Structures are given as C-alpha cells and as structure tokens.
Amino acid sequence: MTTEDLLTFPLALQGDHVPMVSFRQVSKSYGSLTVLDSLDLDVAEGEMVTIIGPSGSGKTTVLRMLMTLETIDGGVIYIDGRPLTHMPKGIGLVAANSRHLRKMRSNIGMCFQHFNLFPHMTALENCMEGPVNVLGLSKKEARERSEQLLAMVGMVDKRHQHPSCLSGGQQQRVAIARALAMRPKVMLFDEVTSALDPEVIGEVTNVIRKLVAEHNLTMLMVTHQMGFAKDISDRVCFFYGGRIEEQGTPEELFGNPKRERTQQFLRAVKEAV
Amino acid sequence: MDLREPIDHRVAGRASLALYLQVRIFSKLGKDHGMSYFEFIAKYGDRILSGTLVSMMLTILAAILAIAIAVAAGLMRMSPNPLVRGIATLYIEIFRGTSLLVQLYWIFFVLPLFGITLEKFTAGFIAVGMNLGAYGSEVVRGAILSVPRGQWEAALALNMSSGKRMLRVILPQALLIMLPPWGNLLIELLKGTALVALIAVADLTFQAKQINATTYLSAQSFGTALIVYYIVARFVITPSMRWLEGYMKRKMGRA
Ligand SMILES: Nc1ncnc2c1ncn2[C@@H]1O[C@H](COP(=O)(O)OP(=O)(O)OP(=O)(O)O)[C@@H](O)[C@H]1O
Numbered sequence: 314m315t316t317e318d319l320l321t322f323p324l325a326l327q328g329d330h331v332p333m334v335s336f337r338q339v340s341k342s343y344g345s346l347t348v349l350d351s352l353d354l355d356v357a358e359g360e361m362v363t364i365i366g367p368s369g370s371g372k373t374t375v376l377r378m379l380m381t382l383e384t385i386d387g388g389v390i391y392i393d394g395r396p397l398t399h400m401p402k403g404i405g406l407v408a409a410n411s412r413h414l415r416k417m418r419s420n421i422g423m424c425f426q427h428f429n430l431f432p433h434m435t436a437l438e439n440c441m442e443g444p445v446n447v448l449g450l451s452k453k454e455a456r457e458r459s460e461q462l463l464a465m466v467g468m469v470d471k472r473h474q475h476p477s478c479l480s481g482g483q484q485q486r487v488a489i490a491r492a493l494a495m496r497p498k499v500m501l502f503d504e505v506t507s508a509l510d511p512e513v514i515g516e517v518t519n520v521i522r523k524l525v526a527e528h529n530l531t532m533l534m535v536t537h538q539m540g541f542a543k544d545i546s547d548r549v550c551f552f553y554g555g556r557i558e559e560q561g562t563p564e565e566l567f568g569n570p571k572r573e574r575t576q577q578f579l580r581a582v583k584e585a586v
Numbered sequence: 587m588d589l590r591e592p593i594d595h596r597v598a599g600r601a602s603l604a605l606y607l608q609v610r611i612f613s614k615l616g617k618d619h620g621m622s623y624f625e626f627i628a629k630y631g632d633r634i635l636s637g638t639l640v641s642m643m644l645t646i647l648a649a650i651l652a653i654a655i656a657v658a659a660g661l662m663r664m665s666p667n668p669l670v671r672g673i674a675t676l677y678i679e680i681f682r683g684t685s686l687l688v689q690l691y692w693i694f695f696v697l698p699l700f701g702i703t704l705e706k707f708t709a710g711f712i713a714v715g716m717n718l719g720a721y722g723s724e725v726v727r728g729a730i731l732s733v734p735r736g737q738w739e740a741a742l743a744l745n746m747s748s749g750k751r752m753l754r755v756i757l758p759q760a761l762l763i764m765l766p767p768w769g770n771l772l773i774e775l776l777k778g779t780a781l782v783a784l785i786a787v788a789d790l791t792f793q794a795k796q797i798n799a800t801t802y803l804s805a806q807s808f809g810t811a812l813i814v815y816y817i818v819a820r821f822v823i824t825p826s827m828r829w830l831e832g833y834m835k836r837k838m839g840r841a
C-alpha cells in the first residue's frame with residue numbers, strides 16, 4: 314500500500330464511542346490467494362464477538378493479524394482508537410516498527426487451539442512468565458496474580474504440574490490464565506475447544522462464560538460450537554471467502570439468517586451434529 | 587519403567603570385559619617381547635595417565651569453545667541480517683569443508699606469520715573447538731528450528747522481546763532436542779584431539795607414540811591408547827550425556 318493511500322486513514326479514532334478494536338479496509342493475501350478482502354469490523358469495549366464460517370474463510374487470519382502474528386497488506390487496525398499496525402509519523406501513518414508493536418501488543422492476549430503452553434515450565438511458571446519478564450512485576454506479585462487466576466480457572470491445585478501431566482482441558486484453562494495474567498484489554502480465542510475431548514469442552518467453555526459474566530473484557534472468539542456461540546455472544550459474524558457475509562445478534566443470525574450462504578452453512582453444521 | 591539399573595550393569599560388564607581381554611591379549615603379546623602387560627603398565631602407566639589427563643583437558647576446553655561457537659554461529663545463521671548470516675555461513679563452510687589437521691597446522695604454524703603466536707596446547711584445543719563448533723552450529727540451528735512454531739507465537743502473544751523469546755522459551759526446549767547429537771559430536775571431538783599429538787602436545791596419542799618409539803611395543807602402546815579413548819568415549823561421555831538428558835527431562839516434567 315502506498316503512503317498516499319494511508320493518508321485517508323486517521324492518526325487516531327476520536328469521538329464518544331471509540332471501538333476497542335477496529336479493522337478498516339484490512340486486506341491480506343498469501344501470494345495470489347486473497348484471504349481477507351477489505352475487511353471492516355468494529356468491536357466495542359466489553360463486547361463478545363464470535364466469528365463463525367467455513368474452513369479457510371479467514372477466521373484465524375483475523376485473530377492472528379490482531380495479535381500481530383501476521384502482517385497486513387492493506388488497511389489499518391486500531392486498538393482503543395490508536396493504530397496497531399501503523400504508527401503516526403508527520404501527518405500520516407507509516408508501518409509500525411517493532412517498538413510500536415510491542416507497546417500496542419500489550420493490550421491483546423490470545424489463546425490458541427493447541428494451547429502452546431511452555432512445556433519446560435509448570436502451570437504456575439507459565440502464568441508468571443509474562444508478568445515477571447515482560448511487565449517487570451516482582452516474583453511475589455506475579456505469583457499472587459497467577460495463583461488468583463489459576464484459582465479462577467480451577468487449576469490452582471495443579472499449579473506445580475508441567476503441561477505434559479495435564480489433560481487438554483486443563484492445559485487450555487492454564488493457557489487462559491496465562492493470557493489473563495498480562496491484563497489485556499482484548500482477548501482472542503481461536504477454536505480453543507477444537508482439540509479437546511468432548512467431555513472436557515465444558516470446563517473450558519465455563520471459564521469463558523465466567524469471563525463474559527464477570528469481566529468487562531473485549532473478546533473475539535472463533536468457534537465451531539454454534540450452541541456456545543449462541544449462548545454467550547453479543548454479536549456473531551459469519552465469514553465467507555474473506556468477507557463478513559452476514560452479522561447480527563445470535564437471535565438474528567441463528568434464528569433468522571438472511572443470506573443464502575449463511576442458511577446453507579448453518580444447515581450443514583446442524584446436519585453434522 | 588526404570589531401565590537405568592540394568593544398563594549400568596551392562597556398561598560395567600562391558601568395561602570389565604574390555605579390560606580383561608586387553609590384559610589377556612597383551613600379556614600374551616608382551617611375553618614374546620620379554621615384558622608382561624602388567625610390567626608394561628607398571629612402567630609406563632603414569633605416562634599413559636598423564637597423557638589421558640591432557641587429552642581430557644583438551645576435550646573439555648575444546649568442548650566449551652565448540653559449544654560457544656556453535657550457539658553463536660547457529661543463531662547468526664538465522665539472523666535476518668544477510669551480512670551476519672553470511673559471516674556464519676562462511677565460517678561453517680571453511681571449517682567443515684577443510685581438514686582438521688590442516689586447520690591445526692594453520693593455527694599453529696601460519697598464524698605466527700601474522701603475529702599471532704599460540705602455545706601448542708592452546709593452538710590444539712582452539713583448532714579442535716573451532717572445527718567442532720562449525721558442525722555443532724548446524725545441530726543448534728536444527729534444534730531451534732524444530733521447536734514448534736506455536737511456542738514462538740505464544741511467547742510473542744505474551745509480548746516477550748525477541749531476546750527473551752529465544753532465551754527463556756526456545757533455547758531451553760532446543761537444548762533437550764540437541765543433547766543426543768551433541769553426545770556424538772563430543773565423541774568426535776575427543777577423537778579429534780588425537781591430532782594435536784602432531785604438534786607435540788603431550789596428549790595420550792603423543793605418549794603412546796613416544797613409548798612405542800623407545801620400546802617398539804606397538805601393540806601395547808597403541809592398544810592401550812585405543813582402549814583408553816574407547817573407555818572415555820563410551821563410559822564417560824555417553825553416560826554423562828544420558829544423565830544430562832534424563833536430568834533435563836525430569837526438570838521439564840517429561841520423565
Ligand atoms: N501462512 C500461510 N501461507 C499460505 N496460505 C495461508 C497461510 N495461512 C493461512 N493460509 C490460507 O489462508 C486461508 C484462510 O486461512 P485461515 O486459517 O484464516 O482459515 P480459517 O477460517 O481459520 O479456517 P479453519 O476453520 O480451517 O481454521 C486458507 O485458505 C489458508 O489455506
């Protein structure tokens with residue numbers, strides 16, 4: 314994208330209701346494959362937005378771009394009104410340098426499908442790692458914060474276990490506590506229950522339900538569990554071919570889908586169950 | 587299941603069998619020359635021992651140097667900076683692509699022409715260390731690359747700096763992966779130290795050569811050296827590396 318194109322984007326978002334997350338005309342392609350095509354998506358503070366859609370529709374890519382694990386090819390992403398992927402320079406925006414990325418990234422936490430806990434650390438050490446080594450907390454403060462969060466996810470008894478000694482559901486709960494220990498404003502969940510045995514999915518979804526009920530976190534979640542999405546989302550976005558095909562409240566989207574492709578997808582999902 | 591004990595018995599058994607055979611064969615050979623193997627050992631044992639200690643010192647110092655170089659060159663090979671990458675690649679190409687003996691001669695005989703004169707023991711372990719460091723760098727790089735991508739991503743999601751990601755998340759896991767190949771490299775390194783006898787460092791090989799030159803007891807001199815190298819490799823280095831691996835696995839809760 315040329316600097317001229319970037320001039321059309323504001324240096325910061327202003328107004329009464331600045332969204333916590335804002336994608337503005339964001340594009341992403343791998344070679345000739347366009348994964349996201351000029352995506353616009355706002356998520357308000359405290360909102361829980363669920364992304365559903367067929368495989369390959371770009372759901373994971375949206376979260377990975379927010380986590381800065383993926384660069385973007387066009388557009389700008391704003392977090393809490395400030396540009397994430399770019400930084401102000403003079404009158405316009407330029408691509409963010411690593412210092413800017415580090416500053417902005419502290420607002421965001423992410424949980425992965427395969428947990429990605431550090432295998433050489435215990436559950437507690439996993440949670441303390443960021444607070445001690447990134448936020449600069451004392452060991453004592455970090456331990457207190459981590460134990461509190463591990464208690465919240467029901468893992469405090471196993472805090473001295475290594476990930477290899479924990480079940481998938483337990484590992485995912487520790488991973489959620491680890492991300493929360495950084496006190497992010499935005500939490501991202503990418504199919505956090507997809508790698509789990511059916512009988513332990515509930516222990517992870519219950520933790521997320523609790524987060525929605527008791528905290529004012531802004532959350533973006535990709536899931537294939539339609540029932541869960543229906544229960545806890547403020548809004549559901551149906552992705553198709555790198556675009557938002559349809560979005561609305563869970564009642565609207567699941568109860569009365571307007572677009573043909575949405576109806577097809579929901580029918581196919583229902584049949585699979 | 588704990589296999590450690592039976593393995594220890596087997597190792598001890600093999601070691602004593604090797605020693606026993608050595609004594610039997612050499613005493614028989616020795617008698618022909620009018621000296622039993624016991625007499626040989628009694629007479630030259632202290633020289634063999636001092637040579638062994640020199641060889642082990644060389645091995646330890648060269649290993650430390652090799653590990654330092656391997657980590658540095660391995661990391662440099664993955665640098666985004668092409669110049670840094672190029673320097674590491676050049677180093678690795680030179681030291682892997684040419685003979686250790688010629689490298690040793692270069693360091694000992696040619697560097698003084700450029701004003702760098704090294705003592706022969708120092709020249710010896712530096713040559714061996716630099717050579718094995720080049721091989722080790724590929725082991726380090728391979729181990730780092732085999733740490734799953736998700737680990738990098740999780741560390742980035744915690745907003746860790748690139749240095750901390752490497753040091754606190756990737757390297758500890760890579761270490762466990764690279765221990766077995768390092769065991770092999772250290773044995774190569776031990777064997778490589780024998781070449782320093784050629785610049786008259788009084789290591790095990792040098793002592794064996796000296797004893798042979800004065801006594802003509804070739805089978806005893808070189809046979810003893812052969813077996814000492816084997817014992818150090820097989821019964822000191824290999825078990826130490828196994829122990830280290832087990833220790834690290836236990837620390838990671840994987841045992
Ligand atoms: N690193 C990459 N290189 C090339 N193509 C990629 C890469 N990552 C993703 N893609 C492609 O981008 C498209 C979108 O991928 P993405 O992972 O976002 O899909 P998804 O909606 O999360 O699908 P799923 O439900 O299977 O997880 C896919 O066609 C995928 O093959």
Ligand SMILES: [Mg+2]
Pocket residue numbers: 372373374504
């Ligand atoms: Mg995905």
